[in-house]
Amino acid sequence: MLTNRNSMLKKERQAFIIKEINLHNKVLSSDLSMALDVSEDTIRRDLNELAMEGRVVKVHGGALSKSYQMAAVQADTYAYEKKEVIAMKTLKLFKDGMVILTSGGTTMREIAKRLPESLQVTFFTISPLIALELAEHPKADVILLGGQLSNASKVTIGAEVVQKISEIKADICILGINGMDLDGITDSDYEIVQVKKAMIKASKQMIIPTISEKLNTALRYKVTPTADIDCLITELSPLHDTIQPYLSQVKLVL
Amino acid sequence: MLTNRNSMLKKERQAFIIKEINLHNKVLSSDLSMALDVSEDTIRRDLNELAMEGRVVKVHGGALSKSYQMAAVQADTYAYEKKEVIAMKTLKLFKDGMVILTSGGTTMREIAKRLPESLQVTFFTISPLIALELAEHPKADVILLGGQLSNASKVTIGAEVVQKISEIKADICILGINGMDLDGITDSDYEIVQVKKAMIKASKQMIIPTISEKLNTALRYKVTPTADIDCLITELSPLHDTIQPYLSQVKLVL
DNA sequence: CGCTTTTATGCTAAAATTTTCATGAATATA
DNA sequence: TATATTCATGAAAATTTTAGCATAAAAGCG
Structure with missing residues (x-):
């Protein structure tokens, strides 16, 4: 042949x-x-x-x-490239064995998507979407905090969630935000503010990943003073003009 | 362009x-x-x-x-047309004011997607995916039962979920299944069996929507006897040969 | 080495899926 | 209302998939 x-x-x-x-x-x-x-x-x-x-x-x-299939969603995510940068920076803070408490939001989602396969961490989250994303990870332990699901923001809210969070002791909490200036972090939804306050209280450290666009904006309800932030992460260099005023307020800026 | x-x-x-x-x-x-x-x-x-x-x-x-925002998790549903038929049949059982307890699964998802806009119901669910789907509905009240998220089936499991379910009193529970024969409903995951048992106990009525393919199959763990089913819903007519043996076992077949 | 078993591949015919086309009905818009 | 679009339907054409079978190479084994 x-x-x-x-x-x-x-x-x-x-x-x-x-x-x-x-x-x-x-x-x-x-x-x-x-x-x-x-x-x-x-x-x-x-x-x-x-x-x-x-x-x-x-x-x-x-x-x-x-x-x-995800291309459509990616294209849909506002400021995708910036959030990608933020995600990579944030992931550097994750260490094996950590207990991480997270809120929802598209930035958080980009972080979840990029979680290194080797990392062994425990996640508590109020976002079903983040939970599903994390569930794809082979070694991550994911606990979804149950409660009433907010129609608008798709995270669980209410007394039950706050109660459950108060029983957790997390190493760090990753908090998606909507507004922030030199004074403090703010949000437009009262219920969500309650949950975020609980999350901050339950964690040793507070990490804020956000696109720089949200800096110097304020909304109706205050979540926490800017001085309480342990690490602020934006797509910009810490040397950038926009970031300068925050350097003295926040413990660490990436 | x-x-x-x-x-x-x-x-x-x-x-x-x-x-x-x-x-x-x-x-x-x-x-x-x-x-x-x-x-x-x-x-x-x-x-x-x-x-x-x-x-x-x-x-x-x-x-x-x-x-x-869910295109990412939108995998292709197996036996889509059949599940569509099942969904439409199941929706007829929903009445205003009901408290409905649901598991996960693609069939349940098709039901959730098709929930009539006018319906005012309260859902308790262990599936983040179903919860997100239901959250699109203007009048549905959605409570996500929190707990550890199972990697494989993407539903919450564990003692905490079982405990929370035991505090609920639901009108009906919609249970997605994996195997079922004349003897009983069976599943391959022990943890999920525990949750399903709790769901059945917490509900006045048990509804089983399933493609006929799953009938006459059995898995490792038993969830509940077939005789306890209040309503069995398949894509087939109740007159179909496959369904015949179940008519005497189950209260109602659609 | 021979022998059997497994695996990979290609072929054919039948089945299923996808697309187009033709037609009359339904719907929008001036 | 009249006119132009759009829709639904079924039939036909084009393409892809499935399933069963035959062949040949590869792997196991006494």
Whole structure:
């Protein structure tokens, strides 16, 4: 029989497919069949296997990258790039064994998405969305704080949540915010303020990740004085003009 | 503006549409047809499908945005059409003022998505995903039962959840299941069995919506005897052969 | 080494899915 | 109301998938 000079091993072929998908976000069975010089059946079987392993999303005619479906959401997240920077900075503060208390918000979500696989931490959160994101992590322990779900902000609120939080002793709390100036952190929802106050009280350290846009804005209710912040994280350098006034108020700025 | 690629996959096209809608809050079938170089029929079908999934609002001539933040967790639902039928049947049991206790699962999610706008009910749920879905409803009161989040099934489990459930008195509980035969409902996860038992105990009536595929299958742990079911809902007619043996066991079959 | 078993691949026909087209009905808009 | 769009439907065409089977290579094993 003729020897097959170009014959790829199965794993090799699948690696190629993955690479192709990462590059283009999609592949067509017909293209791959052509490129790899195997039947479409073989490609289909490969794609099915990869889909089974959750590495790609199989669709009629080919496959899509997993992140493709999320592209819509990503594009949707306001100031996505800035929040990405903030997320990376925030993650540096996480250490093995920590107990972390978190609120909701898109910035927090970017943090959750990027949690390093190796990290072993315990999360308490009032946000079902964050909880679901964290649940994808192999080693994170996730405890969702139950209570009435706020229609607007999609986090749990109410006396029960506050009560439960008071029973926790967390190493750090990551607090998403809506407004903040040199005086203090503020919010427009009274119920949420109550929960945030409880979160701060339950934690040794308070971390505030926020886009710089929210600095120097104030809302109706005060959550806590700016001086109580242990670490303020924005997308800007700590040397940036906007940040200067906060350097003296806050213990650490990243 | 809108770029034209050669031969888009269906999912890809729909993702594009979603992105377009998130961006502009609306799309016209005619524009999309032009931009994506497919017939308006195809676009219409896409829009109808997306509307069916509750991701956009279909209107004459196009579609509108529906404030949406869950595309990421929107995996493809297995046996979608069947679950749709089950959802519609189940919704008939809901009455104003009811307190409803629910587990998770894709079938339950289809129910949640289709909850009529006019209905005023209180939901207790162990599933963050269901909670988020219900939170879109203008009149539903949603209480998320907190606890440790199970990595696999994405519902809260543990003693705390069981304890909280025991304090509830619900009118009905909607229980997603994994296995069931003439003897009883069974599950493969011990922790989840404990929670489900508590849910049954806390409710006056137990409703089981399930695709017929799960009938006559059994798993490791028993949740409750089949005879205790108040209402069994499948995609099949109660007259169907598969259902026959259950008619005598269960109070009501839809 | 031979022998069996497993795995990978390709082929075919039938089934399912997707898309387009044609048509009349329904709906918007001037 | 008249006119133009848009919609729903079913049939047809194009494409993709499935399933069963045959072949050949690879792996195990006495």
